[in-house]
Amino acid sequence: MTTDNAGPARPVERGRKPAVIPALRGPAVVLMVVGALLLVIPALLYAGDSGPNRIDRWIQPAVNTPAGLWRTALIVDWTGEPAGRVVTVLIVAALCLLTGRQRLAVTAVVGTFLTTVLALVLKHLVDRRIHGDFLSYPSGHTAAATAIGLVLGLLVADLLKAGRLIGTALVLGLAVICGGLMAWSQIDLTAHYPTDTIGGFGSALLMIPATALLIDRFAGKQQVTTRR
Numbered sequence: 001m002t003t004d005n006a007g008p009a010r011p012v013e014r015g016r017k018p019a020v021i022p023a024l025r026g027p028a029v030v031l032m033v034v035g036a037l038l039l040v041i042p043a044l045l046y047a048g049d050s051g052p053n054r055i056d057r058w059i060q061p062a063v064n065t066p067a068g069l070w071r072t073a074l075i076v077d078w079t080g081e082p083a084g085r086v087v088t089v090l091i092v093a094a095l096c097l098l099t100g101r102q103r104l105a106v107t108a109v110v111g112t113f114l115t116t117v118l119a120l121v122l123k124h125l126v127d128r129r130i131h132g133d134f135l136s137y138p139s140g141h142t143a144a145a146t147a148i149g150l151v152l153g154l155l156v157a158d159l160l161k162a163g164r165l166i167g168t169a170l171v172l173g174l175a176v177i178c179g180g181l182m183a184w185s186q187i188d189l190t191a192h193y194p195t196d197t198i199g200g201f202g203s204a205l206l207m208i209p210a211t212a213l214l215i216d217r218f219a220g221k222q223q224v225t226t227r228r
Helices: 006-015 022-046 054-063 067-078 082-098 102-126 140-159 164-188 194-227
Strands: none
Touching: 022 102, 022 140, 022 164, 022 194, 054 164, 054 194, 067 164, 082 102, 082 140, 102 140, 102 194, 140 164, 140 194, 164 194
């Protein structure tokens, strides 16, 4: 008498869906390299500064918005504050879990946490300041928002079964939208210099793909061990 194991195996397979679909593993590494460059180059250029540079003075007036949008900037800014950041990350992680992407849910939590830690460490190492005593590089708010956008991009690319080109466009596009919106709020509220937000974007671009790939690798080894 044979036993049919097909039924209970399905939920397990759903839980094994990778954080980074195979088509995006190569582009994920490229994004990490780009992120490292966006993070390190400005850090070297602006370390120890206590004022805007030429690029900042050029961008700031273009970003300033009418007074009516000030409240919108504050709302966006709140999602990057500790409480708002936790709420946002938990919502995104819940979306990943509901769609059976457990590894991506872990990436949302762990990756955003590591991105935040990286930004905090670099603030002290770079020692760039704004408004006197506030460490500004890189923008932690922008880093967190970009991290969320990257996770959402990975999720959407997986759900749509996107290929390399479209998948990369989705991941990068959502990262730019989420990170760009937060960067706008930080610049508009003069909480950061415009170039600080570039570093924040680079932080997430480096850490989220790295975290996702490491989670996939670790989980893959665990599966092999379990089968044996």
